[in-house]
Amino acid sequence: EAGVTQFPSHSVIEKGQTVTLRCDPISGHDNLYWYRRVMGKEIKFLLHFVKESKQDESGMPNNRFLAERTGGTYSTLKVQPAELEDSGVYFCASSLALADYNEQFFGPGTRLTVL
């Protein structure tokens, strides 16, 4: 069974440009999460989808970030316009999220560099 996949693996853009990251969760996982790790900091939660609905977006840093999950399958995270502080590794995870057993499976991450 395929795991969580993310595309691209690396992205280098200039400040002010737009970048779209994609995540394909494990088939059958209704729950999808985005996290990011900025250099030297902890891995931080961004948001949580249940199917196509945003369940929790309390971690989204500002309105330059837009996440979508049309159809409840893959998800995209768009950063527009990108700023230097957006550089980091963006992880996606998915889970079945049973009420008391929240085992999340992570993708390899997308390393974003904003110059």
Added chain:
Amino acid sequence: SQQGEEDPQALSIQEGENATMNCSYKTSINNLQWYRQNSGRGLVHLILIRSNEREKHSGRLRVTLDTSKKSSSLLITASRAADTASYFCATDGDGNSGYALNFGKGTSLLVTP
């Protein structure tokens, strides 16, 4: 709130020795999970322990959870060079949905042959 503070930040041992990493957290949790990240790779799920469990084993891994002290430990027995990686604990139960994981900065483990 910041959860999952790992201790120590870095650990260097020789193959065959045991490695113990600790994690402390601040608020109530549903589950605590340990993940491993090899350099440049994604996070690999190691083990999940529920808040009503005290100890769990998986192969060479042993995890304990003390909810009264809000702490957990990960023990890797008979370590191998391939265990070299960063290890993170992550808790859930906080936040709007309750499913968001809160990570610490991790423990960097180096196992030398």
